[in-house]
Amino acid sequence: MAIMTTEVKELFESAANMVLCTASADGQPNGAAIGMKAVIDDETVYISDQFFNKTLANLRENQKVAVAFWTGHDAYQIHGTARYANEGDEFAAQKEQVDAKFAAMGLPIRAKGGCFVHVEAVYQMAAGPDAGKRLA
Numbered sequence: 001m002a003i004m005t006t007e008v009k010e011l012f013e014s015a016a017n018m019v020l021c022t023a024s025a026d027g028q029p030n031g032a033a034i035g036m037k038a039v040i041d042d043e044t045v046y047i048s049d050q051f052f053n054k055t056l057a058n059l060r061e062n063q064k065v066a067v068a069f070w071t072g073h074d075a076y077q078i079h080g081t082a083r084y085a086n087e088g089d090e091f092a093a094q095k096e097q098v099d100a101k102f103a104a105m106g107l108p109i110r111a112k113g114g115c116f117v118h119v120e121a122v123y124q125m126a127a128g129p130d131a132g133k134r135l136a
Contacts, residue, residue, distance in 0.1 A: 002119045002136040008076050009039045015069040020047055022058035022065055030054045036098045048098045049113040059084050065117060075125035086113030
């Protein structure tokens with residue numbers, strides 16, 4: 001179990017730069033740029049799916065993921081297990097928020113699903129002597 005610090009959660013929420021990394025069952029990697037996301041609690045983040053293609057195929061085969069996010073010099077990486085959802089109350093609450101954000105931007109984009117990622121480790125990703133250090 002890994003608990004995200006307030007710093008990690010705040011950067012996750014505010015970072016414009018984010019990549020969700022997945023791999024197929026045979027190890028073929030994929031990285032997807034992420035725009036819509038949220039911190040659910042100290043151990044869970046949500047990543048919305050509007051355009052997952054290779055990502056969703058990988059998640060069906062292998063639920064282990066990494067999420068890299070950064071702003072300026074601040075950078076972290078989360079490792080965890082993703083649970084994909086496209087129905088139910090938990091997903092509906094996230095979909096409502098995501099769809100409202102897109103509507104406010106004047107974009108006709110809707111969430112079709114999303115990943116609830118259980119955080120299993122947090123790593124420092126900023127350049128320097130602690131780069132790669134496990135924080136939680």
